[in-house]
Amino acid sequence: MPKVHNFSAGPCILPNEVFQKSAESILNFNNSGLSLIEISHRSKDFVEVMEEARKLVKEILEVPETHDVLFLQGGASLGFLMSAYNLMGTHKTGGYLVTGAWAKKAAKEASFMGNSLIVDSSEDKNFNYIPKDYEIGDNLDYFHVTSNNTIFGTQIKNFYKGNIPLACDMSSDIFSRKIDVKNFDLIYAGAQKNMGPAGTTLYIFNKDILGKSSVPIPTMLDLKTHSDKDSMFNTPPVFAVYASMLTLKWLQNNGGLDSIEKQNEKKADLIYNQIDNSSLFKGTANLEDRSTMNVTFTLENDDLNETFNTMLSDAKINGLKGHRSVGGFRASMYNAMPIESVQLLVDVMKELETKKG
Amino acid sequence: MPKVHNFSAGPCILPNEVFQKSAESILNFNNSGLSLIEISHRSKDFVEVMEEARKLVKEILEVPETHDVLFLQGGASLGFLMSAYNLMGTHKTGGYLVTGAWAKKAAKEASFMGNSLIVDSSEDKNFNYIPKDYEIGDNLDYFHVTSNNTIFGTQIKNFYKGNIPLACDMSSDIFSRKIDVKNFDLIYAGAQKNMGPAGTTLYIFNKDILGKSSVPIPTMLDLKTHSDKDSMFNTPPVFAVYASMLTLKWLQNNGGLDSIEKQNEKKADLIYNQIDNSSLFKGTANLEDRSTMNVTFTLENDDLNETFNTMLSDAKINGLKGHRSVGGFRASMYNAMPIESVQLLVDVMKELETKKG
Numbered sequence: 001m002p003k004v005h006n007f008s009a010g011p012c013i014l015p016n017e018v019f020q021k022s023a024e025s026i027l028n029f030n031n032s033g034l035s036l037i038e039i040s041h042r043s044k045d046f047v048e049v050m051e052e053a054r055k056l057v058k059e060i061l062e063v064p065e066t067h068d069v070l071f072l073q074g075g076a077s078l079g080f081l082m083s084a085y086n087l088m089g090t091h092k093t094g095g096y097l098v099t100g101a102w103a104k105k106a107a108k109e110a111s112f113m114g115n116s117l118i119v120d121s122s123e124d125k126n127f128n129y130i131p132k133d134y135e136i137g138d139n140l141d142y143f144h145v146t147s148n149n150t151i152f153g154t155q156i157k158n159f160y161k162g163n164i165p166l167a168c169d170m171s172s173d174i175f176s177r178k179i180d181v182k183n184f185d186l187i188y189a190g191a192q193k194n195m196g197p198a199g200t201t202l203y204i205f206n207k208d209i210l211g212k213s214s215v216p217i218p219t220m221l222d223l224k225t226h227s228d229k230d231s232m233f234n235t236p237p238v239f240a241v242y243a244s245m246l247t248l249k250w251l252q253n254n255g256g257l258d259s260i261e262k263q264n265e266k267k268a269d270l271i272y273n274q275i276d277n278s279s280l281f282k283g284t285a286n287l288e289d290r291s292t293m294n295v296t297f298t299l300e301n302d303d304l305n306e307t308f309n310t311m312l313s314d315a316k317i318n319g320l321k322g323h324r325s326v327g328g329f330r331a332s333m334y335n336a337m338p339i340e341s342v343q344l345l346v347d348v349m350k351e352l353e354t355k356k357g
Numbered sequence: 358m359p360k361v362h363n364f365s366a367g368p369c370i371l372p373n374e375v376f377q378k379s380a381e382s383i384l385n386f387n388n389s390g391l392s393l394i395e396i397s398h399r400s401k402d403f404v405e406v407m408e409e410a411r412k413l414v415k416e417i418l419e420v421p422e423t424h425d426v427l428f429l430q431g432g433a434s435l436g437f438l439m440s441a442y443n444l445m446g447t448h449k450t451g452g453y454l455v456t457g458a459w460a461k462k463a464a465k466e467a468s469f470m471g472n473s474l475i476v477d478s479s480e481d482k483n484f485n486y487i488p489k490d491y492e493i494g495d496n497l498d499y500f501h502v503t504s505n506n507t508i509f510g511t512q513i514k515n516f517y518k519g520n521i522p523l524a525c526d527m528s529s530d531i532f533s534r535k536i537d538v539k540n541f542d543l544i545y546a547g548a549q550k551n552m553g554p555a556g557t558t559l560y561i562f563n564k565d566i567l568g569k570s571s572v573p574i575p576t577m578l579d580l581k582t583h584s585d586k587d588s589m590f591n592t593p594p595v596f597a598v599y600a601s602m603l604t605l606k607w608l609q610n611n612g613g614l615d616s617i618e619k620q621n622e623k624k625a626d627l628i629y630n631q632i633d634n635s636s637l638f639k640g641t642a643n644l645e646d647r648s649t650m651n652v653t654f655t656l657e658n659d660d661l662n663e664t665f666n667t668m669l670s671d672a673k674i675n676g677l678k679g680h681r682s683v684g685g686f687r688a689s690m691y692n693a694m695p696i697e698s699v700q701l702l703v704d705v706m707k708e709l710e711t712k713k714g
Contacts (some may be wrong), residue, residue, distance in 0.1 A: 003390040004389070004390045004391055006391060006395055006396075008395065008396065008397045008400075009397070010397070010592070011394060011395060011396060011397060011398060011592065011595060012395060012397075013395050014392070014394065014395055019383050019384055019392045019394070019395075020384070022383055022394075023380040023381070023383040023384050024380070026376050026379055026380040026383070027376055027377070027380050032361070033360040033361045033673075034361055034363060034675070035371070035376045037368060037371065037376070037379075037554035037555070037600065038363055038365070038368060038369060038370050038371055038376075038554075039363075039365065039368065040365045040366070040367070040368060040369075040676060041368060041555060043365075073430040073431050073432070073435075073556070073594075074430050074431055074435070074577065075430070075591045075592055076591075077576070077577050077590070077591040078430070078431070078577045080576075080577075081575045081576070081577060081578075105576070108576065109575055109576060112573060112575045190592065192592055197394035197395075197595060197596055198394070198398065198592045198593065198594055198595045198596075199430070199556045199557075199594030199595065199596060199597055200556075216469060218438045218466055218469045219434070219437075219438070219462070219465065219466060220431060220434050220435045220437075220438055221438075233434070234432045234433075234434040235367070235368065235432055235547065235549055235555045236555065237430070237555055237556030237594060237597065238368060238554060238555045238556065239554055239555075239556060239596050239597065239600075240556055240594065240596065240597075243394065243596075316390075318391070319397060
């Protein structure tokens with residue numbers, strides 16, 4: 001059991017062996033007598049790290065030969081812009097499914113080089129559901145979705161399948177479940193949930209999109225720039241890529257997506273069952289759209305907040321404060337979160353129920 | 358004395374205490390029981406790191422109140438684009454002093470939202486000098502220079518002073534010498550030389566430029582976005598910022614720029630004197646433009662390369678291979694390089710001289 005139970009929404013818990021090995025690498029990398037962070041990124045040792053990280057992504061997600069994998073910088077926030085630049089076609093229009101704060105920000109960036117069309121939005125109900133009955137015209141160059149909404153605790157269970165190229169910000173649930181990569185023209189994800197520390201951003205895309213944009217793309221925002229140089233066009237964020245590689249290796253060694261998906265469902269079931277059987281707690285997300293990564297809930301009686309917070313603190317449960325736009329509580333349970341920590345949280349919720357329910 | 362003498366051009370040598378403290382932080386940050394890379398970037402502990410890093414930059418460089426300091430992502434390569442976006446004015450033209458490969462890449466990015474004008478270039482002599490007798494018209498929105506050219510071993514000794522706003526890519530010599538920040542409208546620098554590990558990019562700019570661009574700037578490329586949020590608009594590259602903060606603290610504790618500038622000159626003198634008094638070695642850069650950071654030189658007799666390389670390897674001198682566009686050797690001697698390592702290199706050069714000179 002960890003000393004502190006870290007339910008932070010991101011940056012967030014990572015496997016303990018990632019902390020151990022990445023700390024070691026800073027003192028003495030590969031027994032070279034040099035630190036990981038002082039060697040040239042063009043050295044054989046680091047090029048191997050980058051190649052291993054890309055290979056692990058391909059193996060774990062079963063990325064088809066049609067697609068390339070890159071580790072870049074800028075977070076999903078730069079991904080909003082890059083996805084629009086790289087996918088903008090002859091219609092000069094991107095379509096967006098607005099399911100949360102980040103999706104809304106993504107939609108804004110398309111307007112810098114084209115038109116941004118909101119296909120559907122759940123803002124009417126403070127993003128507590130995933131819209132499903134939308135229609136997509138044939139005047140779109142791409143359709144952009146956000147797979148998991150960290151703030152609002154919702155998650156897309158069935159992705160769009162159709163003729164319009166699909167782009168997806170998968171920052172907060174990539175590597176948490178199986179996905180069919182070939183259905184996506186572009187996936188991007190900030191590392192700092194299931195993949196590694198903050199500081200690198202994963203891009204997976206169909207190589208067919210390269211060089212096809214209808215707008216001129218500045219060098220660093222063009223995926224072709226980075227694909228042509230095997231993700232080494234400029235100095236990569238060395239430490240973040242290395243720690244991501246270690247996290248991906250941990251995932252692969254622990255059964256990959258088959259295994260982690262089952263564990264994540266088990267953890268989510270534990271806490272959602274407690275919420276649904278409680279007289280004190282209430283989930284905020286629509287039942288069928290509930291996220292396995294971020295469980296958002298409130299105490300129906302605000303007066304109990306202080307008591308609950310004290311109990312959480314006594315149990316060394318950390319990072320449970322909900323985002324200000326939803327309030328209440330949020331339990332983020334990424335891959336590295338042990339089920340024992342979730343059980344402890346559920347036990348504390350039960351204890352409050354016994355005391356005050 | 359370090360086990361390995363790391364003359365790598367970047368990422369490169371950093372102070373030993375930075376390796377020690379940053380490795381510790383990954384195992385147990387601030388005695389929190391949590392790793393630096395698993396805590397929320399909005400936590401009090403990390404916000405303090407970011408604020409301390411910004412404060413140290415301001416103190417060490419004596420940044421005036423008119424200027425702001427940010428730690429962003431993307432490297433200088435994204436800085437090429439951001440500087441053009443943020444400084445483009447009514448003339449829709451940026452002027453560039455092309456003193457090397459990076460300067461040339463910087464000039465290219467202005468063409469995505471305006472005109473890029475080459476004020477002068479030293480490409481005629483493979484960038485072995487800094488042009489000085491150029492004239493700057495009054496039809497420029499800004500004048501962009503590269504303070505130090507890592508590949509070619511040249512460095513600007515006297516910066517332009519005039520009415521045109523000055524932008525500078527200072528990636529490879531920031532914090533190596535005193536500069537007068539108020540003369541620059543924008544300075545940017547990838548961290549991975551004198552400031553820290555790869556993965557974060559420093560921006561220092563006159564706050565007057567914010568919101569004045571004549572072109573629409575995508576959200577993440579607009580310095581105002583980040584300035585308004587105290588460098589925390591999106592998740593920062595936590596580890597890279599922390600290790601940079603430690604490096605800056607080391608610099609401050611060791612006498613700041615006054616002291617480091619003298620040390621850097623001493624180190625540079627040592628090796629340039631050896632080159633100039635040698636019958637075997639020849640410097641490639643114009644005498645008055647020689648860089649104190651990157652010393653580029655060749656062996657006049659190519660047949661000696663193998664012998665010299667073996668001697669370097671025996672002395673555990675690492676990273677001395679010159680860039681392919683210059684050939685020969687390059688000794689990069691950033692702030693953290695002890696003079697003892699430079700002396701050792703000079704001793705090896707002397708030994709070759711005795712044997713073969």
